Amino acid sequence: MKSRILVGLQFFIIFLMLLPIGSQTQYPFVGAAVLVLGIVIGLLAIKEHESGNFNIRPDIKENCELVMTGVYTYIRHPMYLSVLLSMLGVALIYFTYYELVLYFLLVVTLLVKMLYEESLWKCHNPEYETYISKTKRVIPFVF
Numbered sequence: 824m825k826s827r828i829l830v831g832l833q834f835f836i837i838f839l840m841l842l843p844i845g846s847q848t849q850y851p852f853v854g855a856a857v858l859v860l861g862i863v864i865g866l867l868a869i870k871e872h873e874s875g876n877f878n879i880r881p882d883i884k885e886n887c888e889l890v891m892t893g894v895y896t897y898i899r900h901p902m903y904l905s906v907l908l909s910m911l912g913v914a915l916i917y918f919t920y921y922e923l924v925l926y927f928l929l930v931v932t933l934l935v936k937m938l939y940e941e942s943l944w945k946c947h948n949p950e951y952e953t954y955i956s957k958t959k960r961v962i963p964f965v966f
Contacts, residue, residue, distance in 0.1 A: 826880040829936040833906070836929045840913050840922060848918040858912025865905030867894045881940030883947045891954055897963040899941070899954065903933050904961045937961070 848854065869877060871893040878884050894901040910929055914922040937960060944951040960966055 825939060826882045829932060829939065830880050832932050833929065833936065836925055836932060837906070837910060840910055840917075840925045840929070844917065844919065844921055847916060851916050854912045854915030854918075856912070857915060858909050861905045861908030861910075861912060864894065864901055864908065868901035868905060871895055881936050881943060883943050889944070889948050889950055889954065895958075897958060898961055899958050900937050900961050903937055906933065907961070 871890050873888070876884070876887050876890070878887070898904060907930065910926060914926045941951075941955075941960075
């Protein structure tokens with residue numbers, strides 16, 4: 824149930840951010856570049872998953888495998904980074920206080936979701952502790 828709530832909240836915030844409420848900024852190309860970077864990171868992350876191993880919810884699927892190759896070599900949650908960058912790009916394109924507040928709520932939601940997912944992985948796979956010691960959560964070499 825917690826997983827469904829977190830994913831629902833994530834998509835609701837993203838939906839609100841995509842509503843064309845603000846006007847374009849002076850630098851829409853910066854926002855578009857950040858958006859595209861987020862999409863590329865997401866595609867690279869999806870590429871590393873075998874069919875059926877990818878899950879949008881933080882729940883651990885039955886018979887899933889821990890992915891530690893490609894972009895996962897550097898960060899444990901590239902899909903979260905993808906969402907954060909993509910939506911930062913949107914927030915830059917439609918720069919308003921409304922967008923900033925929604926982006927902050929998205930960051931908090933994804934952080935809670937990420938911590939919940941990590942707690943599940945620690946219980947599911949003893950290798951995860953070693954993986955944690957070798958990688959960062961979202962920003963390579965930083966966090």
